[in-house]
Amino acid sequence: xxxxxxxxxxGFSNPLWIFFFCAVVTFSSCxxxxxxPIEKDEAYNLQTPSGFPKMTFDVxxxxxxxxxxxxxxxxxxxxxxxxxxxxxxxxxxIQEYAFTHHGHNVSHGIDDRLGIRNAPPVQNMAFLSRFTWxxxxxxxxxxxxxxxxxxxxxDSSLPEAVGKxxxxxxxxxxxxxxxxxxxxxxxxxxxxISQFMATMVSADSKYDQVKKGQAVFTSEETQGSAxxxxxxxxxxxxxxxxxxxxxxxxxxxxxxxxDRGRYRVTLDWNENMKFRVPSLRNIKHTxxxxxxxxxxxxxxxxxxxxxxxxxxxxxxxxxxxxxxxxIPMNMQEKQxxxxxxxxxxxxxFITNPKFAE
Numbered sequence: 284x285x286x287x288x289x290x291x292x293x294g295f296s297n298p299l300w301i302f303f304f305c306a307v308v309t310f311s312s313c314x315x316x317x318x319x320p321i322e323k324d325e326a327y328n329l330q331t332p333s334g335f336p337k338m339t340f341d342v343x344x345x346x347x348x349x350x351x352x353x354x355x356x357x358x359x360x361x362x363x364x365x366x367x368x369x370x371x372x373x374x375x376x377i378q379e380y381a382f383t384h385h386g387h388n389v390s391h392g393i394d395d396r397l398g399i400r401n402a403p404p405v406q407n408m409a410f411l412s413r414f415t416w417x418x419x420x421x422x423x424x425x426x427x428x429x430x431x432x433x434x435x436x437x438d439s440s441l442p443e444a445v446g447k448x449x450x451x452x453x454x455x456x457x458x459x460x461x462x463x464x465x466x467x468x469x470x471x472x473x474x475x476i477s478q479f480m481a482t483m484v485s486a487d488s489k490y491d492q493v494k495k496g497q498a499v500f501t502s503e504e505t506q507g508s509a510x511x512x513x514x515x516x517x518x519x520x521x522x523x524x525x526x527x528x529x530x531x532x533x534x535x536x537x538x539x540x541x542d543r544g545r546y547r548v549t550l551d552w553n554e555n556m557k558f559r560v561p562s563l564r565n566i567k568h569t570x571x572x573x574x575x576x577x578x579x580x581x582x583x584x585x586x587x588x589x590x591x592x593x594x595x596x597x598x599x600x601x602x603x604x605x606x607x608x609x610i611p612m613n614m615q616e617k618q619x620x621x622x623x624x625x626x627x628x629x630x631x632f633i634t635n636p637k638f639a640e
Contacts, residue, residue, distance in 0.1 A: 347481055350461040354478075363444065367394075378635075381404040408426075416574045485564050490627050545558065568628060
């Protein structure tokens with residue numbers, strides 16, 4: 284999308300400004316209709332794709348609007364939210380990789396500090412109930428606060444961010460367009476970002492097209508789909524391809540990051556090494572995999588589940604059946620499943636200019 288130096292444009296109410304702004308900055312709805320930021324803000328119709336669960340995003344407490352999305356997008360890519368103005372949300376959530384931190388086992392933040400977890404994809408957030416590997420996050424409106432304040436990510440604070448943005452006349456105009464006045468607050472920053480993130484809906488993969496009768500699986504993909512339903516769908520269920528449960532899948536404890544998953548939240552040893560089941564949509568583009576990015580290929584993931592699952596005391600029962608630890612799969616079956624997993628890739632989502640910086 285074309286970048287605009289709005290600082291050089293005077294007078295928010297000037298008709299020429301409105302024409303220029305609307306002509307260049309455009310947003311699309313869930314359909315192909317173009318929705319443009321306008322002087323008088325309007326609601327954005329966030330539609331639920333067929334088969335998706337009910338929306339969890341609180342549109343009552345945070346109504347999604349055209350100008351709110353425009354502001355949220357700018358903030359998503361805004362380095363000023365970090366202590367030294369270098370790290371934005373988009374730094375770790377890169378669109379072409381389904382908004383993950385491609386190539387990094389765990390997130391790299393300010394001053395090249397390392398986090399302890401792999402950055403999860405940012406997609407279909409408006410339909411999820413939990414947003415972190417350990418489930419500590421339940422509200423999309425609050426998710427960005429963690430990144431802004433975490434010492435290893437942005438290492439800043441809302442008051443510091445408010446101070447920086449308040450010194451920018453362009454932001455004053457955008458906050459007025461989105462919220463009715465120029466008052467910049469921490470709450471408004473978080474709500475604008477979450478409005479933008481809520482619009483990041485991925486539901487146009489080959490899998491989706493096949494369900495609509497618009498495409499046909501290959502023989503390998505068809506066999507992979509059947510195997511997936513038999514061996515994987517108990518956890519990666521529904522149209523989001525996750526039941527959002529917490530499970531110990533037999534991954535060894537990584538002392539480098541000292542992350543025991545759900546246990547960090549509950550301090551219940553029965554939940555040691557339990558992590559939230561991630562969505563598999565766009566998985567072809569989101570390597571490396573697992574909570575600490577330990578596997579760089581889907582083949583490695585398949586080999587882990589068939590051969591290297593640790594028999595830990597609270598290992599998920601689904602991974603210890605009939606005297607077998609893990610998921611029984613031969614090499615051919617693994618390749619069929621991978622073929623199916625690749626049909627979950629949504630090219631339109633990872634190339635859509637309405638999400639681009």
